[in-house]
Amino acid sequence: MALALGLLATGAQAAATNAVSKLDIVFERTTASKCPVTFDVHGYFEGLPAGAQTIEYRLVGTQEWKTLTVPAERGLVYQAVLETVSWEWTPDSRDYAVQIEVNQPDGLRSNVLYYFKCGTPPPGETFGVAAEDITRTASGGPLAELAADAQLASVRARSGAQVALVNRYDVRADLPAGPIGFEQLSNAQPAGLAINVQTMTGGQLKKLLATPNPAGWVLTPSAGLRYTLGSGKVLSMTLDGAPVTDTQEIRVAGGWSLIAGFDGWPRWEGTTTYTSGPDDTGALATYLVAHSPVSAPPGDRVTVR
Template sequence: MTSSRTRRVSSVVAVAALAATGAAFTGGSTSAAPNGPTMNIQLLSFNDFHGNLKPPTGSSARLVTGHALNPAGTAAVDVTYEGAGGVEYLATHLKQARVGHPYSLTVAAGDIVGASPLLSASFHDEPTIEAMNSLGLDATSVGNHEFDEGYKELQRLANGGCIADGAGANNQDSCPGGKSFAGADFPILAANVKYAGTNQTILPPYTIKNIKGAKIGFIGMTLKDTPNIVTKSGIEGLEFTDEVQTANALVPELRAQGVNAIVVLIHQGGAPARESWVGPDGKTYNVNPNYKWACEGGTLDPAQSPILGIAANLDPAIDMVISGHTHQPYVCNVPDPKGQPRMVTSASSFGRLFTDTELTYDKRTQDIVRTSVDSANMIVTRTVPADPAQTALINRYNTLVAPIASRVLGTITADVTTAGNAGGESQLGDLIADGQLADPSTVTAGKTPVIAFMNPGGIRTNLTYANKSWNEQPGEVTYEEAFNVQPFNNYLVSMDLTGSQVKELLREQWGGGAITSPNTVATQKILQISKGFAYSYTDTPTGRVLGAVTLNGAPLVDTQSYRIVTNNFLSDGGDGFPAFVGGTTKYFGGLDIDAFANYLEANSPYSPTVATRITKN
């Protein structure tokens, strides 16, 4: 199955609705129509691959393709394509798409590595870089997850070399079997990531591709808010500059080199608005958008789409924007400041889609004919032959990772999931927080943590009773399954917080409690908490109110000090929790995945508990 091409709709997003940043523009031709000899060029793009070498499963391999009524005819349900993605099939689809296009480039918009499955993460994502080399990636922007192991590790992935990491001592092994790692064959672009106090970027800001005399410049950036969503220690000494200002400042530099055709690869994105679907009964239903909805028939949701304000304010000389970060599919026209059409695309995540863009290059103006740009998101089906080079790469690393991945930690008696109760507490969150609390590595100077906090965004999948990855028995949990739940290799950090500080970070979960509609909060990230700790909260017309907060049944005392444990991401104030930054006597322990694995081993068989720690009144 392949998707039909989705033509650009000329005015799906009104410029007036976009957020203004007040950036300056250098002007320049938009090459609205050809005035000389031309050539056709193809751009293939994807984003947020996250090291998914093996075909993803479950919702990570699913795409909404349409809608239908349920058997009772009482409600709308999604019609989905199941089984998309996998680098063996992505590589084949890209090869097939290039047929008949002698002038073709393949680019990406960040998060190619990081938060990866064990097959890639166990080897510091070296397998994914090798896979990208093999499938012919020409350039990518950096994303926030490329900083998961720090910017120096990112530079190593770009430039090559091995880490002396103890050959799997911490379930990671650089250059396994003595094989060297050459690094990326493609540039990883970081135009807005600079050494603090300098104008020097940590990696190239742009690359220029010359196709038979046709020069196209690619500027690569991550979102400026990356410092708020990565571990502080990994970006120490860096600064992240504004996306619009950074790109616009590079336009004159590129044009001075004879480059008029410019594409921005940016790791920031948007999300489609909900789709209104008219069923066969004539009724209109508010449904999940299909993968072609934005912007074929709908729009991007301004409240969830920072890319709109960025795209609307980029210099008119920039011809196209390839985006990512939000894991959403869209092919949209966001007019530039001169009102000229400009394509903005994103291809979902995990290699489920790629975007096929065809454009005309005017040799006389040395620019892209803007009105010629035609993009479509294409499903990466598994009905095509697997690419043999990618299959060989996966098989090699499968063999190398087996001793790590297949080790059985223990058993669970039922699924342990992220499904939350009314207060936002999940059974899997309880399990992870309890494991952190029990981990002895954060005990120091006789101080043992009494409360653990886990960010819900760091819990990436469920523990499923029926899952079988390595021929284990139902209910048995392997290290790979545990790792897939917590793939970031964060360190645990213990610290002292007062009761008042603990209450403040609980209030930070909902951004101060701004109510945007009945009983909903604009921004909320409900921290998962350990046993013995409990609290309640209530929604009121004027905001969310924190109720009783207790530890082992006793009210928390504002002036008393409590030893807590969390991961280093939250410890640095990540996810908007500055109260953690104020913690004192901080002490770094072991890895969070080790605490999780050890707790499962020590408490097997594990039965999920009833979620009663967080109560919403």
């Protein structure tokens, strides 16, 4: 059974008010990435009224409500581990999704997290809608940019990642316009690679991006990073609009095989920072559902002269 978590304000509180305006959940593995897998579900609550709060929650699809006590002293966003989920593979497993709902009048639910190592969805389930064809180019293009955005979103809250890089090899088929089913999703990004994070300097990142690839590919970044290649080097690079210096440290996310130095790329330099992310197929599904309908990114984050 696919699981999902839900939160409620207790008793009379739940009937009286909407205590939470937004709830985002993120995935953090506590085991290896293969099934069986155990992971923590972190919740990030926004819009809570002042003072201490009591909130109840449960996995969607289960009957047991749990209680979360929120202290009076907190920031604008309150974070807590809501559940530790363990999944094992069985022939008919439907353990592939987690969500949280809040017991308040508006029936608030969180985003849905997907992880396909232990179970797959039934036929007919969709993962958002593509507003147009999202295609690849010879070096990466719009689909690689979308995959990079999804990977960064999946690990940023827990790892502090600032950018993600995607290899053209890991996006295998275009996403057609319309509802995205599991077949289209897995055709586009079939490997299911765990997403890790490496801390490197700007100089190390430029060296990686300038490395010639035998297939002629470039590494495609998430939305905040833009760079220009020419004469075998990075001519310019900006992160969130600011020039990247050779000495600044940057946390960079990517699939484990890319970081390890496969598919014509060198092993990444720097320090391993985070190894507890989801798989890239699940990250893409999570992102598509959360941002549907999804338009194709421009495909212009890398310029080659």
